[in-house]
Amino acid sequence: xxxxxxxxxxxxxxxxxxxxxxxxxxxxxxxxxxxxxxxxxxxxxxxxxxxxxxxxxxxxxxxxxxxxxxxxxxxxxxxxxxxxxxxxxxxxxxxxxxxxxxxxxxxxxxxxxxxxxxxxxxxxxxxxxxxxxxxxxxxxxxxxxxxxxxxxxxxxxxxxxxxxxxxxxxxxxxxxxxxxxxxxxxxxxxxxxxxxxxxxxxxxxxxxxxxxxxxxxxxxxxxxxxxxxxxxxxxxxxxxxxxxxxxxxxxxxxxxxxxxxxxxxxxxxxxxxxxxxxxxxxxxxxxxxxxxxxxxxxxxxxxxxxxxxxxxxxxxxxxxxxxxxxxxxxxxxxxxxxxxxxxxxxxxxxxxxxxxxxxxxxxxxxxxxxxxxxxxxxxxxxxxxxxxxxxxxxxxxxxxxxxxxxxxxxxxxxxxxxxxxxxxxxxxxx
Amino acid sequence: xxxxxxxxxxxxxxxxxxxxxxxxxxxxxxxxxxxxxxxxxxxxxxxxxxxxxxxxxxxxxxxxxxxxxxxxxxxxxxxxxxxxxxxxxxx
Numbered sequence: 001x002x003x004x005x006x007x008x009x010x011x012x013x014x015x016x017x018x019x020x021x022x023x024x025x026x027x028x029x030x031x032x033x034x035x036x037x038x039x040x041x042x043x044x045x046x047x048x049x050x051x052x053x054x055x056x057x058x059x060x061x062x063x064x065x066x067x068x069x070x071x072x073x074x075x076x077x078x079x080x081x082x083x084x085x086x087x088x089x090x091x092x093x094x095x096x097x098x099x100x101x102x103x104x105x106x107x108x109x110x111x112x113x114x115x116x117x118x119x120x121x122x123x124x125x126x127x128x129x130x131x132x133x134x135x136x137x138x139x140x141x142x143x144x145x146x147x148x149x150x151x152x153x154x155x156x157x158x159x160x161x162x163x164x165x166x167x168x169x170x171x172x173x174x175x176x177x178x179x180x181x182x183x184x185x186x187x188x189x190x191x192x193x194x195x196x197x198x199x200x201x202x203x204x205x206x207x208x209x210x211x212x213x214x215x216x217x218x219x220x221x222x223x224x225x226x227x228x229x230x231x232x233x234x235x236x237x238x239x240x241x242x243x244x245x246x247x248x249x250x251x252x253x254x255x256x257x258x259x260x261x262x263x264x265x266x267x268x269x270x271x272x273x274x275x276x277x278x279x280x281x282x283x284x285x286x287x288x289x290x291x292x293x294x295x296x297x298x299x300x301x302x303x304x305x306x307x308x309x310x311x312x313x314x315x316x317x318x319x320x321x322x323x324x325x326x327x328x329x330x331x332x333x334x335x336x337x338x339x340x341x342x343x344x345x346x347x348x349x350x351x352x353x354x355x356x357x358x359x360x361x362x363x364x365x366x367x368x369x370x371x372x373x374x375x376x377x378x379x380x381x382x383x384x385x386x387x388x389x390x391x392x393x394x395x396x397x398x399x400x401x402x403x404x405x406x407x408x409x410x411x412x413x414x415x416x417x418x419x420x421x422x423x424x425x426x427x428x429x430x
Numbered sequence: 431x432x433x434x435x436x437x438x439x440x441x442x443x444x445x446x447x448x449x450x451x452x453x454x455x456x457x458x459x460x461x462x463x464x465x466x467x468x469x470x471x472x473x474x475x476x477x478x479x480x481x482x483x484x485x486x487x488x489x490x491x492x493x494x495x496x497x498x499x500x501x502x503x504x505x506x507x508x509x510x511x512x513x514x515x516x517x518x519x520x521x
Binding site for chain 2: 266267319358
């Protein structure tokens with residue numbers, strides 16, 4: 001089947017053709033190639049804004065800049081391919097049961113945006129709100145769960161503390177007996193939490209941003225940021241210079257390196273976080289199970305694989321290699337929770353880079369360099385915040401001031417001492 | 431797995447050590463401003479390349495060590511006892 005225009009991507013006059021049940025049926029029957037979902041464009045010598053990092057944060061910002069603020073002369077640059085960094089390496093868990101009111105409000109907005117994302121982007125992102133369980137194995141954890149529940153409820157987020165019997169009812173394969181090394185005393189149950197197909201979120205935003213006229217440039221590495229008299233004037237890339245008055249650093253694993261180019265210091269340390277999947281099995285686990293004490297989270301993907309994640313590696317590194325310690329540790333911890341999985345085999349493991357901040361909250365907004373903005377420091381919680389970060393950073397770039405929802409996350413908080421401590425709810429390694 | 435060549439115990443698995451990071455000159459708490467103190471606490475070079483950092487060999491000789499390590503390749507160039515480094519003033 002021939003495409004409707006010369007460049008073979010099925011777009012007509014820059015408008016994207018909608019996906020529908022009818023188009024699925026037609027393509028299925030005709031066995032024709034699906035049109036490409038976004039264009040490769042010529043690099044312009046200047047843009048109104050340049051976003052560094054083609055992950056969910058960068059692409060979502062570009063999309064909301066175009067959709068909510070009418071800014072379409074925007075480029076998203078990625079040194080590799082889109083969604084190849086943190087957006088493709090996370091364990092795709094979404095939730096909003098955080099500890100601080102600022103955090104809960106922020107992540108709840110993200111879950112709300114995710115709930116309508118498939119319809120908004122005309123792209124199935126396969127959001128499965130299957131419920132999220134954070135297990136408590138000691139009195140201190142039970143106390144934190146009760147604290148989080150109350151903060152969550154006050155912000156209108158569904159959360160409750162449940163006992164071992166209810167946990168067992170939700171996840172029959174969990175060992176809830178009292179004979180284990182870390183008996184399960186209860187859990188924080190968060191019904192709106194779940195998993196989403198992370199690649200689909202990236203591709204959906206890319207397609208929708210492209211349809212609005214945003215340029216997505218893959219394999220375009222930023223090598224320098226031009227600053228004149230305290231103001232951004234452009235970026236240097238491996239494909240030449242781009243003049244622009246606005247630059248957003250939306251990278252993960254490169255937060256410090258990109259910000260250094262603009263002369264802005266970051267309160268960030270980069271650590272790898274490893275994850276793994278097993279061979280696929282029949283569906284038996286329909287909630288997300290997290291244990292802070294055992295440093296592990298488990299969910300079952302639509303393909304039947306069990307997805308395991310852990311805490312970050314014990315020392316700072318930019319390496320994305322896996323380690324035997326991780327494999328041994330995660331296997332032991334998963335078996336502690338679900339002994340029935342003893343004969344499952346791991347299929348693969350990988351690592352992503354996490355830019356850890358001192359308070360486990362992100363860094364969003366302007367910097368001392370005019371026109372240079374950051375959306376970084378996403379530690380182990382960046383993917384779930386993609387939509388709200390895009391929406392908020394788009395508003396921040398367009399209106400030149402951070403909107404209320406991210407006002408607590410500014411870079412200046414580290415020098416003024418107003419930290420937003422989320423360690424108790426943002427990470428399993430504490 | 432990463433091996434750290436401990437000057438007292440020989441090459442040992444990194445899991446035996448406690449990582450303490452970059453470190454740097456600690457400002458004098460008596461004279462520093464809160465802002466300077468926070469800059470010292472929170473901001474890091476976060477270098478991608480060779481770094482000089484502190485590790486503690488908790489499961490071995492229980493000595494503090496100064497390690498030169500590459501943060502991308504995990505190569506280790508040199509490990510010295512922190513007390514000796516402090517005496518020689520060569521960090």
